[in-house]
Amino acid sequence: VTGIDTREELVDALTEASELEHGILLQYLFAAYSLKKRADEGLGPFQQELVRTWAATLTTIARQEMAHLGCVCNLMAAIGGAPRMGRPNFPQPAGRYYPFDFRLQRFGDEALYRFVCLELPEGEPPPVPPRRSDGVVGLVDVVPDPLTFTYLGELYGKVRRGFREIPARQLFIGPSHTQDSDDWSNRFSLRAVTDLVSAEAAVDAIVLEGEGAPGRREGSHYATFAGMRQQLEEAQLARTPGEGFDPARPVVDDPRTREHPEAPEAGTLLTGPVAVRVAEISNATYLTVLLLLLQYYSFSGETEPQRVAIRGTLRHLMSGVVRPLAEVLTELPAGEGSGGTAGPPFELYSDVRLATQVDNRWPIVLERLDATAAALAELGGTVPRLGFLAQNLRWIGDNLRAVAGASR
Amino acid sequence: MNVVLVYGGWFQCRLATDPDPADEPRGVSGYVYALAGEPDLDRVLRLQAAGTVQRPFCPAVGVTVRSVVVDGRPAVPHPLLRATVDLLDDPVFEGRNGIVADDGLEPIVPFHLQVVQGRFLLRRPHADTEEFPFAELKASGVQMGTTDIGDATGVWDLWPVWQERRAAVDAALAAARDDVTRANLQARSRLLRRRGLTGFFPARMMYAVPLTGAAVLTDPDHYLPGDLPSEPAPWFAELWLGGWDPDALCGYLHGSLAFEVGRETRALAGFTPTALAGFAPTTATVPRRP
Numbered sequence: 001v002t003g004i005d006t007r008e009e010l011v012d013a014l015t016e017a018s019e020l021e022h023g024i025l026l027q028y029l030f031a032a033y034s035l036k037k038r039a040d041e042g043l044g045p046f047q048q049e050l051v052r053t054w055a056a057t058l059t060t061i062a063r064q065e066m067a068h069l070g071c072v073c074n075l076m077a078a079i080g081g082a083p084r085m086g087r088p089n090f091p092q093p094a095g096r097y098y099p100f101d102f103r104l105q106r107f108g109d110e111a112l113y114r115f116v117c118l119e120l121p122e123g124e125p126p127p128v129p130p131r132r133s134d135g136v137v138g139l140v141d142v143v144p145d146p147l148t149f150t151y152l153g154e155l156y157g158k159v160r161r162g163f164r165e166i167p168a169r170q171l172f173i174g175p176s177h178t179q180d181s182d183d184w185s186n187r188f189s190l191r192a193v194t195d196l197v198s199a200e201a202a203v204d205a206i207v208l209e210g211e212g213a214p215g216r217r218e219g220s221h222y223a224t225f226a227g228m229r230q231q232l233e234e235a236q237l238a239r240t241p242g243e244g245f246d247p248a249r250p251v252v253d254d255p256r257t258r259e260h261p262e263a264p265e266a267g268t269l270l271t272g273p274v275a276v277r278v279a280e281i282s283n284a285t286y287l288t289v290l291l292l293l294l295q296y297y298s299f300s301g302e303t304e305p306q307r308v309a310i311r312g313t314l315r316h317l318m319s320g321v322v323r324p325l326a327e328v329l330t331e332l333p334a335g336e337g338s339g340g341t342a343g344p345p346f347e348l349y350s351d352v353r354l355a356t357q358v359d360n361r362w363p364i365v366l367e368r369l370d371a372t373a374a375a376l377a378e379l380g381g382t383v384p385r386l387g388f389l390a391q392n393l394r395w396i397g398d399n400l401r402a403v404a405g406a407s408r
Numbered sequence: 409m410n411v412v413l414v415y416g417g418w419f420q421c422r423l424a425t426d427p428d429p430a431d432e433p434r435g436v437s438g439y440v441y442a443l444a445g446e447p448d449l450d451r452v453l454r455l456q457a458a459g460t461v462q463r464p465f466c467p468a469v470g471v472t473v474r475s476v477v478v479d480g481r482p483a484v485p486h487p488l489l490r491a492t493v494d495l496l497d498d499p500v501f502e503g504r505n506g507i508v509a510d511d512g513l514e515p516i517v518p519f520h521l522q523v524v525q526g527r528f529l530l531r532r533p534h535a536d537t538e539e540f541p542f543a544e545l546k547a548s549g550v551q552m553g554t555t556d557i558g559d560a561t562g563v564w565d566l567w568p569v570w571q572e573r574r575a576a577v578d579a580a581l582a583a584a585r586d587d588v589t590r591a592n593l594q595a596r597s598r599l600l601r602r603r604g605l606t607g608f609f610p611a612r613m614m615y616a617v618p619l620t621g622a623a624v625l626t627d628p629d630h631y632l633p634g635d636l637p638s639e640p641a642p643w644f645a646e647l648w649l650g651g652w653d654p655d656a657l658c659g660y661l662h663g664s665l666a667f668e669v670g671r672e673t674r675a676l677a678g679f680t681p682t683a684l685a686g687f688a689p690t691t692a693t694v695p696r697r698p
Contacts, residue, residue: 032436045444049443052435063427185426316505316506388431
């Protein structure tokens with residue numbers, strides 16, 4: 001296999017990077033949302049504070065991964081590629097699509113071990129496997145694809161070299177207005193990519209945040225997860241004899257509402273009626289987020305107020321609906337016999353497809369928001385927080401409706 | 409006759425901040441947390457002590473009437489001085505992570521203003537029902553207000569206040585024995601080292617809210633110079649909320665409520681025009697003396 005030296009190969013590599021960043025950030029969010037919060041969940045006062053800092057760190061890193069996904073969209077746009085928001089459903093064993101296991105797992109040593117592996121810099125020693133490993137985690141050497149890599153940084157290294165291989169005048173055909181450098185009111189550092197220098201800087205920033213630099217790993221995702229793993233071990237050793245310390249709710253692995261042919265491995269099929277319905281609504285909201293992201297990064301003639309509204313809607317959906325729904329799920333019984341609670345499945349029931357005509361995209365998204373708001377409102381009597389979220393969704397729809405009719 | 413009640417004091421609001429969801433109960437990703445031993449965050453804007461979570465070494469909550477002006481003239485002394493001012497029915501900053509309003513512009517929903525002093529009660533809501541997008545209840549903007557906030561609170565820079573408070577917190581921590589108190593104080597000690605968080609202090613959210621709902625006045629002791637008209641015109645509440653202290657989860661509220669009462673020949677309890685009366689409009693607007 002040779003390196004990347006055509007536009008098509010570079011687009012393929014960036015497609016891979018999009019899926020990876022997307023899938024990785026979901027795994028971090030899943031672990032963060034599984035963490036306990038309250039003293040009545042069995043956390044002592046110091047444990048409560050420690051667990052809160054872990055949740056904050058995980059969500060911060062997940063937000064940085066969102067910015068990485070945005071950077072990859074910029075790199076793609078700069079060379080005339082299309083944004084990619086699809087991905088295979090969870091779980092995915094190492095070797096099928098990616099060189100890593102992709103699993104939704106509650107916070108714990110196994111999840112942290114996998115996170116360290118995901119961010120492992122090339123040349124660093126692999127982490128010590130978890131004591132209770134089920135043997136499914138690990139790195140593999142080969143995937144059945146011409147684009148081979150074992151480390152995330154290795155993939156970005158190939159992308160970086162690919163940008164150098166192809167003459168810049170030939171490669172950078174994307175118009176500069178399709179670059180997103182907004183901070184999304186979230187301190188995202190998205191770099192506009194218009195030439196080789198800015199492309200390399202964008203790639204370097206992603207790798208630096210994930211891996212750090214040789215000899216200077218502190219602050220990187222890799223070092224943060226390794227440190228968190230150490231803290232978890234220390235906290236478990238420091239617990240009062242006879243008392244356990246389990247920082248996470250008993251969230252089942254890889255929850256799902258139905259079977260998926262591209263992910264035949266055993267996830268956990270949710271059967272609790274409320275959990276299934278909330279999980280479906282969570283999936284529907286997640287797909288709405290992806291549709292809006294796809295629209296946002298497709299630059300198809302939306303006006304600036306519309307682009308601002310899409311960005312705001314995405315932010316509002318993430319903080320105001322996706323996360324609270326996920327947290328609600330982690331306290332709902334997954335179903336009879338499982339003994340565990342549900343979690344956000346982040347399931348895709350079909351491919352993520354964007355309407356070709358801009359004017360058609362708005363009613364599709366608004367219909368989805370209205371439908372999910374109505375479905376949540378029906379559950380508000382069962383789980384009060386869902387009524388609050390239904391109101392959020394309805395108001396998000398009202399805000400978007402106000403700008404949707406003003407297509408250029 | 410036109411009556412203006414000027415009020416001020418510390419309020420508390422235990423509200424998770426972005427990017428935490430607005431209804432986040434403990435605080436994760438923002439800078440506001442419910443600390444060990446404290447109840448869940450509840451978003452409620454409290455102008456009086458009931459229901460607040462008073463952290464040691466922090467200002468006491470309580471908004472009261474500071475001055476009374478009748479037809480443009482300060483009335484000193486006045487029996488409504490130190491009357492409690494409250495917002496009823498669990499009002500919240502209804503920003504919802506920007507869904508309703510961006511940071512600093514959040515509407516206060518509902519806005520049911522009440523003034524109580526003994527048997528005296530004055531109450532009026534913005535409206536009898538509130539609907540999204542709460543346009544009249546949103547802040548009109550955010551302004552820097554170092555001078556006004558310094559005048560009102562006596563604090564011109566929160567950072568030295570925090571340094572002193574941190575010393576007190578650390579001393580309490582050294583003496584604390586139980587884990588809940590220690591975890592609580594440790595978290596505060598860490599927060600009080602974050603100087604950047606004191607940067608909110610000089611900012612003010614500006615509100616001007618017309619009150620048009622059902623008005624209620626109970627004034628058996630004739631504190632006001634007349635009764636409410638049978639169909640009262642809108643009242644106006646102007647206020648700013650600033651001086652945000654992210655450790656105390658308190659801020660300072662300063663404002664006024666302006667409204668009209670009838671010109672009945674009523675004895676005014678304890679009302680004395682001040683020396684400033686000479687600068688005020690002429691006799692036509694002077695309230696009747698007892």
